[in-house]
Amino acid sequence: MRTLYRIVVGIVRQQNQLLLVQNQAEGAEAVWSLPGGVIEDGETLKEALEREMKEETGLSVETFELAYVTENFIEQFNAHSLVTYVECTVRGELLPDDPDREVVANQWVPIEQLGEYILNRNVLEPLKDYLSGTSKSYYLYEQMVW
Secondary structure, eight states: OOEEEEEEEEEOEETTEEEEEEEOOTTSOOEEEOSEEEOOTTOOHHHHHHHHHHHHHSOEEEEEEEEEEEEEEEGGGTEEEEEEEEEEEEESOOOOOOTTOOEEEEEEEEGGGHHHHOOOHHHHHHHHHHHHTOOOSEEEETTOOO
């Protein structure tokens, strides 16, 4: 039986840039991604994003709007994930307070350079679709490689 992960991710824009977070789990390589994480039991999408955004960036979520959803089957981890992407605006100062101590850095990245940071094609392609206005509401990846 696969483990199901429910995840919420924030798309935060500043002019022609997106906010990215670099995470590094113990023994793993550092990876750039959008801020967000696992939805805990009893949390709404908004509550989870508010918590994750505060932990990973120090910023507070002001507005919250659904962008798209991806469903991923990740065989190497025997996992099934449902990832909800939301566009949001934030306020505050970039100052992470990560209790897991996995956040290595935060950075505003020009949209045209996203491919240099987000290396997973199954994450990058729907994001680029969304940013260009050609997004579907749902993406399915039956054999996502992480």
